């Protein structure tokens with residue numbers, strides 16, 4: 408009944424097992440493909456070397472970098488130019504990765520072969536997508552199958568999950584029916600807004616399909632049934648819309664999506680509300696659960712609540728992306744961490760940065776220090792209202808601020824293409840004081856999105872935080888490289904690799 412699909416970046420092959428009802432054709436990597444795998448890297452190296460300074464200068468004057476960056480000696484360094492070039496060459500790099508069988512962005516199919524409606528094809532091409540990513544290629548046929556199939560799917564951050572389930576919802580709705588047919592739940596206001604924006608963009612060539620946001624501040628008229636076919640929202644508000652305001656008839660829902668499904672399941676309040684909604688759905692309603700991370704216990708729970716699911720699961724060592732280079736810096740106290748951050752700015756051309764702190768107090772201290780240094784900084788933490796938070800993220804997405812200092816409120820899902828570095832000013836911890844591996848992965852996943860290169864730098868200020876770092880290394884079986892921020896030359900070399 409259940410289909411397992413494994414992507415194995417380590418052994419460079421993918422495969423499936425235990426197929427019974429649902430059969431999926433996955434690419435077995437042939438021997439010749441190994442040569443192909445070398446090919447794209449080689450091409451990429453070559454193109455990095457062909458950078459000329461005129462190109463770099465043109466990009467610098469385009470205003471992508473932070474102010475204090477421009478007159479630094481690093482500006483003249485060849486290494487730095489190469490790094491910058493590789494960070495901004497997004498589209499070409501994506502093309503290369505999408506032909507690399509070793510990449511989560513690889514696909515053998517085109518969007519046409521996924522049998523999307525013409526309006527949706529227009530939508531994806533209009534968004535600049537040329538080929539589906541691996542998760543889109545594998546998940547879409549299951550999600551579009553008849554009879555509908557349930558799915559629990561895991562794929563690395565920034566590999567196109569949102570686009571995948573948005574396409575599934577848009578494919579399923581019947582625009583002639585003026586009632587809600589698809590529900591999508593996200594854990595935060597900001598994420599719900601972002602998902603809605605993706606759906607609106609993708610669906611813009613089918614103006615009959617309408618979307619509503621069940622988020623705080625939006626209040627429907629009690630008893631007046633919504634005409635919007637798709638509703639995206641947060642669990643509490645969406646529950647009210649179904650149960651209290653009765654503007655959605657749960658019995659008429661044919662697709663139910665949980666984004667960041669692990670947090671929806673692991674957070675008690677979200678879980679209760681999501682399950683209350685889920686219980687009212689018809690038996691044949693398709694259930695789609697997506698996330699980049701699933702702890703084992705959460706995974707087991709998900710399998711219990713989703714009947715006969717198809718499963719797309721990553722091996723632990725595949726969860727971190729190769730495109731994100733991970734480093735740590737040893738510091739003694741917060742001022743020292745701040746100086747290390749300044750050295751990073753001196754050494755790297757940073758388009759936009761996200762910096763995570765453990766407490767609001769630390770975040771606000773850091774934001775004002777960075778401000779004093781002349782950086783354009785936005786501060787995002789839990790005391791802002793959701794509307795204020797959404798406005799801060801929108802400004803950051805538009806590039807009005809180059810640095811976003813935040814606490815965990817922003818660790819999941821937020822998609823800002825130009826984030827080239829994530830700094831863990833404080834390492835993420837769970838309530839028991841252990842390393843919070845899932846949060847770590849979601850945080851660093853704010854960079855390196857859809858094939859872009861990214862850097863994740865962790866500030867280690869005590870033996871305790873060094874221990875957290877080691878736990879993270881062990882959990883993902885990935886080495887995190889030490890950076891000496893006093894040695895700019897060596898640092899440039901390491902960042903360049």
Ligand SMILES: Nc1ncnc2c1ncn2[C@@H]1O[C@H](COP(=O)(O)OP(=O)(O)OP(=O)(O)O)[C@@H](O)[C@H]1O
Pocket residue numbers: 501535536537538539540543562563564565566567568569570571698699819820821822824852856857
């Ligand atoms: N097939 C595609 N071709 C090109 N770009 C794509 C494609 N699919 C998605 N993208 C882009 O890649 C970025 C990341 O996609 P998306 O937000 O869907 O990833 P995600 O897996 O949901 O990330 P997260 O785990 O952080 O929630 C977005 O900017 C999106 O527009």
